[in-house]
Amino acid sequence: MIFDFDVPVTRYDTGSNKWSRYSRDVLPLWVADMDFQVAPVITEALRKRLEHQVFGYAAAQESLRQQIVNTMQERYNWRIIPADIVMLPGVEPGFNMALKAFLKPGDSVAVQTPVYRPILSAPSFWQLQRRDIWLNPDEDGSWPLEDITWKEQLKHSQALLLCNPHNPTGKVYSRAELEKIAHICDQHDTLIISDEIHCDLVYDKQKHVPIASLSPEISQRCITLMAASKSYNIAGLKTAFAIITDPEKRAQFENSRLGMVDSVNIFGLIATEAAYRSGDEWLSALKTYLQGNRDFLVERIRKELPEVTLHTPQSTFLAWLDCSQLNLETVPADHFLNVAKVALSNGNEFHETATKNFVRLNFGCTRSVLSQALDRMIDSVRALS
Known part of the structure; x- marks a missing residue:
């Protein structure tokens, strides 16, 4: 069976915490919640x-x-x-x-x-x-x-x-x-x-x-x-x-x-x-898609935002980005939210003092949404140059 994880699923007005926290001009890549329809066997x-x-x-x-x-x-x-x-x-x-x-x-x-x-x-x-x-x-x-x-x-x-x-x-x-x-x-x-x-x-x-x-x-x-x-x-x-x-x-x-x-x-x-x-067949297809998203993310960050350090995650659909070298005027999560209109998890959530210059990015989304979010993030940093 073929599963198409590129099909967009509208989650507005569904009670989704991920998609209701921010205004509709923001792409939410924060909480660990994927945007894909579940396996048909579950439905x-x-x-x-x-x-x-x-x-x-x-x-x-x-x-x-x-x-x-x-x-x-x-x-x-x-x-x-x-x-x-x-x-x-x-x-x-x-x-x-x-x-x-x-x-x-x-x-x-x-x-x-x-x-x-x-x-x-x-x-x-x-x-x-x-x-x-x-x-x-x-x-x-x-x-x-x-x-x-x-x-x-x-x-x-x-x-x-x-x-x-x-x-x-x-x-x-x-x-x-x-x-x-x-x-x-x-x-x-x-x-x-x-x-x-x-x-x-x-x-x-x-x-x-x-x-x-x-x-x-x-x-x-x-x-x-x-x-x-x-x-x-x-x-x-x-x-x-x-x-x-x-x-x-x-x-x-x-x-x-x-x-x-x-x-x-x-x-x-x-x-x-x-x-x-x-659900094994669906899970196998999902992992292939997520690994593709991960590789796409890592390649773009390393080529287009080399100031950001990202070690390739071995698991999960989450990436841990060190933005210390960007020298932003505010914490990175606030910059990307307010300037790029991309919501990421704030590094301060993962340690009280040592990770304020980090963000966590959820790549459990369609490749299109991930690409749009990266475009916005990269443009927001380049505009500071």
């Missing part, structure tokens, strides 16, 4: 469920749990059982539940900075100390694991809030890197809470490795958080899941709902099962 599954016409409280059916089990085995060679799965309304509630369940006020949690705001902010919600592990790129554009930094910060941390693939840099952790991280955590009895929501969107024939899949022993100290939401563009259906193989940890995690984390959207459950069961 068909939702249509069939709509025909039932009763939409009460939902519970995950055994078929969904078994499909998640099958997907983990097929994609990541990770053996889990249906009982390991805890359904959630989102990954963000999941890692906040984990921090609340397993840490106490005053404890420390390590995070990889820069990192997207929900992870950056989460420790403060529970009176935890945040320990930053700063990601620094090599000259070749890779993001190496600096053992000394990880060892020092994890030595003093009760938990690691891991983001893999990483948002906003697009780094994919290799098996060898994850084994090093897991070894350090094992040495210091550090809990691993792993946000792996972008796990399906990796490029250049790389493979995502869930850190919990490294061994049964490592799995016992892991809370793994995943969803079909980013990969299949169904984030608005508010469905995710945790995989927790330790029964005691799973029960403790469930107890931290505290009346705040409710049941899951019935349509999200249906869409997730359809995506994992029958």
Whole structure:
């Protein structure tokens, strides 16, 4: 089947957060939300469920749990059982539940900075100390694991809030890197809470490795958080899941709902099962298109905005742009919004002080929109010369 991701989809007047925040003369390339129609198998599954016409409280059916089990085995060679799965309304509630369940006020949690705001902010919600592990790129554009930094910060941390693939840099952790991280955590009895929501969107024939899949022993100290939401563009259906193989940890995690984390959207459950069961062909085509967008973006930035540093993202549909050398009179996000009429995520969202001259750009859009946005950004900078 052929999927055409160049077909524009009008999202105005649909309740889209992405397209309603700014005026209509602004191209929104900010929040991590793609502009593509979902896989037809998802639409068909939702249509069939709509025909039932009763939409009460939902519970995950055994078929969904078994499909998640099958997907983990097929994609990541990770053996889990249906009982390991805890359904959630989102990954963000999941890692906040984990921090609340397993840490106490005053404890420390390590995070990889820069990192997207929900992870950056989460420790403060529970009176935890945040320990930053700063990601620094090599000259070749890779993001190496600096053992000394990880060892020092994890030595003093009760938990690691891991983001893999990483948002906003697009780094994919290799098996060898994850084994090093897991070894350090094992040495210091550090809990691993792993946000792996972008796990399906990796490029250049790389493979995502869930850190919990490294061994049964490592799995016992892991809370793994995943969803079909980013990969299949169904984030608005508010469905995710945790995989927790330790029964005691799973029960403790469930107890931290505290009346705040409710049941899951019935349509999200249906869409997730359809995506994992029958959406592989669509996902493969999407990844090819997104990798093309990524390459188009990198080439244009390097040729036409060489002052901007962009390391090719290995995953996600997000690019992390260092605009420090532009020497703008205002922060880059404000410049591109007010002058170029392109909305990007402000670097300050990913660290309080160190990333004000960065922006995050969402290339999960049609090539036409991406090209228009880059035209505007490039013209806005050239006009300053």
